[in-house]
Amino acid sequence: MPDYQAPLRDLRFVMDELLDYPAHYARLPGAEEVTPDVVGAILEEGGRFAREVLLPLNQSGDREGCLLEGGEVKTPSGFQAAYRQYVEGGWPSLAADPEQGGQGLPHSLAMVLNEMICATNLAWGMYPGLSHGAADALRHHGTEAQKATYLTKLVEGVWTGTMCLTESHCGTDLGLIRSRAVPTGDGAYEITGTKIFISAGEHDLAENIVHLVLAKLPDAPEGSKGISLFVVPKYLPDEAGEPGERNGVGCGSLEHKMGIHGNATCMMHFDTARGYLVGAPHKGLACMFTMMNAARIGVGIQGLGLTEASFQNALAYARDRLQMRALSGAKAEDKSADPIIVHPDVRRMLLTQKAFAEGGRMLVLYTAQMVDVVEHGQDAVECERAETLLGLLTPIVKAFLTEVGFEATNEGVQVFGGHGFIQEWGMEQLVRDARITRLYEGTTGIQALDLLGRKVLMNQGETLKVFTKEIHKFCQAEAANPAMAEFVRPLAKLNTEWGELTMGVGMKAMGDREEVGAASVDYLMYSGYVTLAYLFARAVKQARSALDAGSEDAAFYRTKVNTARFYFERLLPRTRAHAQMIQAGAESLMALSAEDFGRGFEI
Template structure:
């Protein structure tokens, strides 16, 4: 198995030097006392937990998987004990309000912890990860009584939460869901139906599980306008807050999956289970977006985790594995062959994974920074701009980072040759675990439609202009800096082209709406590369300034510059293929009659 080491120095680079988080926290309620040493102390402790507690049970958890026995689910050996340590350390409560039993620290610190936990053991991290979405949903849309009942044990980690959306016949089209909610005289509802693909739907790590469930009221309108949202606890809660009788919700089976074997992906049967309406009737999908957006950012983190894990595992192997001689002549003449890291193609694979990991880290931590501003300064002008930017960048981060995470996982496995296909090396597990990330919380295609159709074209480009203006201003500020020319010139060109492409697609869509669907995935991938390029240019600027000063970390900053140059030279040019494809027109996809699709 890859020997996971938390990338503390690179996280510090992003937190302190690229995003200036300590300064940011001064303007965030709850973060006023946060400085760089305190951030580093939290990072160090979280790193110890991920390296020493979670990483050792990653492979064993994958091999053992979860066990189902008549509705009872047992997690792999060590998972329950690790979760108890997680709770004892106060990690679930890190970024939640002190009024709810939390520590009140900024939510971006939770994103940092999520990366560490996810890279070391993605399956385990999902048990606690989904609880944050449940908490955010209840806190945003729940009644005071619901908040008092559910939030404290969730924040403390004594309970966990799930998101119950999908049914076998509807998938992404939630307007087709059939789960029913029958009102009762005492004000509760009886929830009846079956939900599938429910991550952490049943397990043995906590006393209670709080399901956030979409269902239909008897008089509900058809389609998405007739969906309501409900809280359905595994155990009913008594008036004094203690657990009562078992609710009529049960795990019918575990999905037999390609990966994430250590996480219980459940079929959940609701057989007249007691549920409680959260938010307005028939507005459940609107309320559920609070949960879904939290989960989408969490899934973007999974893309980062896959890239980082693949890079670390492949790098360690590439330094040790001897095979062939360097084309330029022996590098290790005292050995029978050279380590494979000398070969250009191995370097290409390693640097691609490295680039997507480090670029993704900058992007997702920036989203966390925006989220801090929104949640802690909700009435400010900065918060309004942050909300627009977060809305625009979330589908880019979710889809682009998971697609490139899967690419990185495959490249990491490829570095091992045939050994990468063998379980004992752990690389094929990264591939299997990562593959779901492009599917759940909205597939790449769904995210792309959301980005181009809803976030860009429906706002007439206003949200896009807010972000491209930030890139433009950065380029203008560096236009006279010759040392930055290799980054600024191509970034400025790509940024302008992004706007030009958007106008062309908007014009085409006015004639044929299929143009949006036909272009959307290429548009999103184009956006992802330009967004990464912007952050790499910022990182290059930081590295250049450090090297011009009195730094003792010359190698670190030179590596940062090298990675930025690799991204601009080798990965940013992919935008041109995406640009050509998105302008090829819907007829290249829709022109073939469905009867002519044949085996």
């Protein structure tokens, strides 16, 4: 069975040393007392929960899946008990506002814990995972009465939440939705329609489920400007605020999926279900984006967690499995063969996983500081900068970390050879579970359009410049440091090229808007590789300082420098391909007619 240990040492490095979380928390209103000791204790406890409670249910949950009977969904054995333990441990409310029953700890801390949950049981983690988004939307856009009714319950995890957006004919293009909301005359609405792909839409973990639903009012304008957001509880709260009358919403069927079998992916029927408008009429999409941005970062963290899980188990296997001798001569002469970790190509796969895990962790924690500042920061200038950078990095976190997460989990299978394909070992499950992360909350293609079209080009690259300037400053500060040259020189070159490529696409896009879509995914991947290069270069600087100061943990820091070197030598060169493809233009993509595509097989 797969094992997992929370990467506490690496987290300590990234938080305490690289990104100076102690200072960050000291300045963050409400987080002044979140010292490294406090953080350490919480992360250790969280790691234990993930390993001891969630991990043992991951494979069994995948095998069992969910069962729909008489409209009720039965989650896999043990999921309920684990959820109870999660709620009793106070985990759901960790980062929530004390006013709504939360513990008021920083969001960044919840994000770190989320990595551990995703690493050990993604399907389970999606039950509580979506409640945060629902709570966020209500906190930002709900009335006081709505907040009073739903927020504390969601925050404490007594109830869970969902996001009901997609319909069978539309996912990305929500302007096409058909669900309707008709005013009842008493301030409420009757919601009717069918939603698909609703994660945790129905289950047996919590006593109520709070659906946030997109639907159209009778007088709605056409398209995406005519969508409103409604809160639709499974049970209508009674006067005491407890689950009362059953509402007209139910699960029609469960999807049979490639992975995340333990999570109930529901088709939800709303049949004149009673709902309440959240935010202004026709402004539902904007409200939903509040949820979506957090959810997108959450999905990036899923990619990270699965990467780490796959890495740890592939490493254990590679140390243990004896097969062939090293090409340079036997390394374990007392054994029948060498452990496969002696082989350079096995090391290449393990280091790919390791570099994406550690790079992804830096990216998430770097982004998490911005989330903290946007939520709680006091300095307007700082908040604006954080919001700008957060907007830029969100699609990168989401799409880049899930793309490389899929690659990394596949490397894990590859290290296991044929055994990787067998369910028993658990490696193929990580691939199947990872596969959804490239799709939901906006596919990689959608994230790439968001990055290049909205975040970068819409203001002529000004947002990007905020980030590239930061990288430029770092490179300049280290320019005279010979020990950093192998990292800083390529980084500085890429940073300049990033701007040039952006300008190039921008110019072309003025002539033909399709140039944006033609370049977007390669642009996103390029951006991800450069961003991680920046963070790895900073990690090297930090590690070198520790080594120079004579750290007792020299092996950790030397390993960090070498992992960065591997990243620069073996993963960063992919930017050479992406740069060429960004510049290739739309022509060869647009030349064929829809019919042309089929000329090899259609008669």
